[in-house]
Amino acid sequence: MLHVLLVDDEPIVKIALRTMMDWEELGFSICGTASDGIEALALVKELQPDIIITDLKMPNMNGLQLIRELNELEYKGKIIVASNFGEYELVREALLLGAVDYMLKISIKTETLIEQLQKTAKLLKEQQVTLQEQETREQVLRSNLKSVKNTMLKEYFTNPYSEADEVFEHQEIHWNFLNRACYLFYINLEGASLKAAQKISLTLSFIENMILDLIESEQDAEVIQAEAHSILVLIEKERLHLCGFEPQGFAQRIQKLIRMYMTMEPVIVYSPEICGYPEAKEAYAACKDAIDINFYEEHSLICSNDIKLKHDIEFANYVDFSNAILRLLYEEDHVSIARLLTDFVEQAKHNGVHPAALKSFVYKCLDYLPLCDPKLKIKNPEEYEANWSKILECKSSETLLAFTMAALEELRLWTEISSVQNVPVTRKEIAEVVQYIGSRYQDKITLEMIADHVNFSENYLCRVFRDQMGVSLIHYLNTVRMNKAAELIMKGHTYIKEIAALVGIGDQFYFSRMFKKQFGVSPTDYKSHVLASHSQHKQKSFPG
Structure with a gap:
């Protein structure tokens, strides 16, 4: 049960909020009410509410000052502000101070309030999970610095919100690449067999030992399991050259050894020269982006500098494209529809469109088509939904075309029989x-x-x-x-x-x-x- 504190100088607002819904049935309880910020602060210290819903304009202490005071107290709960029309600047400032959401008092609806509370409850749960994960990381730090180092590096590289200053301030850990030139190698094993993929921890250990054997220095490399089926490798520039390798040649050597000893087919993306962890994080994102070129055409070895994918489709919009499909549906010309889709995918490939953008485009088209003409009906909604839902999961352009055509096969036109003879x-x-x-x-x-x-x-x-x-x-x-x-x-x-x-x-x-x-x-x-x-x-x- 999450406890909610209501803060408003108008009694009618507090009464309305109390009676809008069955709070306890939805997992919330109103633990108290206050008429201004001063009263609210006293109740916060006493009741420790999880959520505060506060007005912005109140006597004695307004909502903005209340939020500032709560920030000074390091209040861990979440704040929703209530405002009237025209108070946009106040709402904006409240959100900048840390409020998670806002509502217009004059137009608040039960459904909207429930949705806001449930969203806030989810944020609290995620915050609690984050705190628990942080505590777990700290416990591991005390027991195993190497394990912690790998965990922190994984978090740093895979979490876009993780900041370098927060990660690398731990002096007890030796960070190999704070200010050193290096290359990044992104080894993807997603195409490996299920049996091999289940042994990812053993795979990581084997690849790490294989790399250390090649470069003969543990201080000049980092090997991190970035995701379930991928490994991130950083190697110091001078060490790599000292061992007789350029990035491409080293990637080819690793590829050959993995095929030989592990019977797996890796895809390796390597970066140009970089310096320090922040640049490495950017290079990691570029490598992950570059590997998506395999959606259109398979490559086992990729230089991230050679691939620049766009996240926008500039040569078409989904409304016009949907209407083009619709015109062909009018004619029941599925051959031309298939040709239109194939040509569109080829154009996306030629223009360097990121697969996520292409899949999102097609997904929107299939979402839009049944809405754009009342004559267009879905023969089998479950089948249409099944194919439509798989669009975003497609790993190749071929599967994207197959699922799209399968979905379009479920659309048909229903028209009245003409009573006009001429x-x-x-x-x-x-x-x-x-x-x-x-x-x-x-x-x-x-x-x-x-x-x-x-x-x-x-x-x-x-x-x-x-x-x-x-x-x-x-x-x-x-x-x-x-x-x-x-x-x-x-x-x-x-x-x-x-x-x-x-x-x-x-x-x-x-x-x-x-x-x-x-x-x-x-x-x-x-x-x-x-x-x-x-x-x-x-x-x-x-x-x-």
């Missing part, structure tokens, strides 16, 4: 309507204007359009506008009024309702919803 006569006019909407959607076009464009009456146009397209003309126009709006949001546009105007809608509130009706989320939440969906699935696919 479809060939009107097809040209309907095509003109579609083209007209595509080029004029940003203007305030009306049904009368569209009908005049093709010289039809409004009623006749609406009937013929529905018969041939399967949806009403107005629905089609709104769908085009909403899809374009979604594209603008994903490109960084944030002002709803501006977006609405850019797609030909003058009333931003009407626009927001239409957008939510099509996508299920508001325009302000759309981008974060898409990114959060991707992030959550990635965490599920790549735990830890």
Whole structure:
């Protein structure tokens, strides 16, 4: 049970928070309330709450001063601030001081409050785990300095938030590469057999001894198990040259020995000359990035300087690409879809796109496609979800294409049977309507204007359009506008009024309702919803 302290000078706010939900059922209890920061500080010392929800504007001591005082006391819990409209600068300062989240008092909802509390509880749990891990590391330090050194180096290289000053301040440990020139070798054994991979600790010991035997100096090398199937090696520059090796030749020698004695096929990435642990950490990240080129084409030996992968796809956006797929789905032309996807992957390879960016792009397309046309239905949702969920796990471009096509096979179009007999006569006019909407959607076009464009009456146009397209003309126009709006949001546009105007809608509130009706989320939440969906699935696919 996590204890929560409520701090607000308005009794009605505290009453509302108390009655919004069943706190204890959700694992929380309100341990006390206070009307200002002074009262809150006294209760913090007495009750030791895990979470504090505090107002920002209060008499005697406001919320910002309270947070400062709590920081002075090294308060270990988490703080959520409550604010009113217009207090953005206060909220920003509170977050900079250490608050983990904020809520608008005037619009707080039970679901939002529960979500914020659960997120905060998760942070507390992670903090507790981190503290426990830190205690464990300190115990190991007292018993086995070498083991601790390897553990700390692994943490330093694999944790992007680990700082050099925090790691290398331990004087009792001898750090080989504080200010020495060296080379980094990243040995990846992920392709090894399961039986061999299960013996990774033995593998690490064997490779370490093999390297030390080659360079004949324990003080000039570091061998670290970076991840479950990879080993990081640092070797002092002069020592490597003294033993007659250049980085590429040394990597080839290690590769040969591993194949010979361990019957494993390693992939080795080596860096240019670097100096000190901070540069080594950057080189490690570059090597990990470079090895991903094997997604497109297998290489067993790679120089990190030769591979520069981009984390953005600049030559396409997922909305337009999805619409290109959709047009081929209309024609049931799966051969052309496969060709389109294959060409796109080849273009991504040619442009040096990182596989993670490519997989994320395809993942977004498969997420977007079922939403972009009400006629598009999923034949077998479970099968579609199964293939879609595997996109982010793909290890090669071939598997990515296979799972993508398997997912697309589950999409089909449902259209009404046309009741109009002269479809060939009107097809040209309907095509003109579609083209007209595509080029004029940003203007305030009306049904009368569209009908005049093709010289039809409004009623006749609406009937013929529905018969041939399967949806009403107005629905089609709104769908085009909403899809374009979604594209603008994903490109960084944030002002709803501006977006609405850019797609030909003058009333931003009407626009927001239409957008939510099509996508299920508001325009302000759309981008974060898409990114959060991707992030959550990635965490599920790549735990830890």
